[in-house]
Amino acid sequence: MREADASDGQAGGKALPLEVKAWGVASFFSDLSHEAVTCVMPALLIGLGAGPVSLGVIEGLSDALASVAKFLGGKSADTFRRLKPWVVGGYLLTSLAMPAVAWAKSWGWILGLRGAAWIGRGFRSPMRDTLLARTIPKGLEGRAFGLERAMDQSGALLAPLVAAALLFWGWSVHRIIVLTLLPGLVCVGVVAFFVKEHPRPRRSFDSESRAPVSKVFRHYLFALGVFGSGDFAKILLVLWALGPEASEGAPLATFGRAALLYAFFNLVTVASAYIGGLVSDAKGRKPILVTAYGLGALGALVPVLASPGWVTGAFALFLSGCLVGTEESVERAWAADLAGDRHGHAFGWMHTVNGMGDLIASATVGWLWETTSAEIAFGAAAALMGLGALLTATVPERSRAISPQ
Structure with missing residues (x-):
């Protein structure tokens, strides 16, 4: 433990490499692009005569396709020596497919284009995380992944603000979606020209690197999977907050x-x-992540206990925002702690489990909402999230300064 303390102390005085910041800039423009489409998706679907179940299926199936791509991307990250071309290609596919949603004539076309975009996003995600992990000084994993996620979410913050301003100025939903092509292409350019390749050493292709992941990591994945089965797409809370106002006219x-x-x-x-x-x-990954999971479960309970509205919607989304921001940085950092040298494999499994959970959660909440009630739909999600938080509390947390055995 003295080694761990010393390592953390030395890391505290280090600055993050510029390349970490470049990844943050790329994530900013990527999210600015596709989140602008996501935040106007309810308006687009309502205009096509679709409802909550359609939104849930689009979100859930897209995440399921992404989860398969993430698994394949994770395995590839531990076998391919050069990852950057694949990451650039993944960003490019997402940047082209999302703006094409503007020409969709039915929600089925939206599902297909969103699915294609999420395949590109899924395949490059574990590769991006692997390249990022290779640039981070020891002991700064949480800070580095936190910065990258914060920049990512900053793009997600600006996207609806821009979309809202354009809607108030009279822009059509379709015109806004087409505009998202520009930040998407900027993201591709940043990765192509400002991020370095970090080839995997040939010596790492040995039997040790192909060994199965640890029992602790499998325990971690199981807890993430249970929680993720209730962790629905938060755009559903926005749709709930609209209440009777969400109509075609x-x-x-x-x-x-x-x-x-x-x-x-x-x-x-x-x-x-x-x-x-x-x-x-x-302070450690586990207490922070368990707290965030608990806040997320409370956010899912708001539609169970309160009527839809702007204030109640904002409260539910505040709790959910605490969850989403924290889980995206801390889950990655904890996976990196437990992965040893197999970052790609670990990130691939983590993203896959999260993606399958998203499919189950979003599709189930949408289906239960339309067939029963919003209270039952969100209540079921809250129960699974609470159980996942309890299971995560049982996962052993390893020292970040000592390589897992």
Whole structure:
């Protein structure tokens, strides 16, 4: 433990490499692009005559496709020597497919394009995390992943603000979606020209690197999977907050206010992503992540206990924002702690489990909402999230300064 303390103390005085910041800039523009589409998705779907179940299926199946791509991307990250071309390709696919949603004539076309975008996003995610992990000084994992996630969520914060402003100024939903092509291409350029390749050494292709992941890591994945089965897409909370206002003939100003609500959610995630990652470097991953999971479960309970509205919606999204920002940075940092040298494999499994959980959660909440009630749908999600938090509390936490055995 003295070694761990000394390592953490030395790390505290180090600055993050510029390349970590470049990854943050890329994530900012990537999220600015696809989150702008996501925040106007309810308006687009309502205009096509679709409802909560369609939104849940789109979110859930897209995440399921992404989870398969993440698994393959994770395995590839531990076998391919050069990852950067694949990461650039993944960002490019997402940047092209999401703006194409503007020309969709049915929600099925939206599902197909969103699925294609999420395949690109999924395949490059564990590779990006692997390249990022290779640049981080020992003991700064939480801070580095926290910064990258905070920049990512900053893009997600700006996206609905821009979308809301354009809606209030009279822009159509379709025109806003087409505009998202520009930040997407900027993201591709940043990765292509400002991020370095970090080839995997040939010596790492030995039998040890192909050994199965540890029992502790499997325990960690199981807990994440249970929690993720209730961790639905938070855009569903925005749709719930609209209440009776969510109708096909609703004015654009209504969806502008909904975009502002989504921006508030993303503002909370920005702060929680960096703070959560930073604090987890000092206090440990488990207490921070379990606390965030508990707040997320409470956020899911708000629709069970309160009526839809802007205030109750904002409260639910505040709690959910604390969850999403923290989990995205701390889950990655904890996976890196437990992965040893197999970052790609570990990130691939983590992203896959989270993606399958997203499929189950979002599709189930959407289906239960339409077939029963919002109270039952969100109540079931809250129960699974609470159970996942309890299971996560039982995962052993290893010292970040000592390689796992």
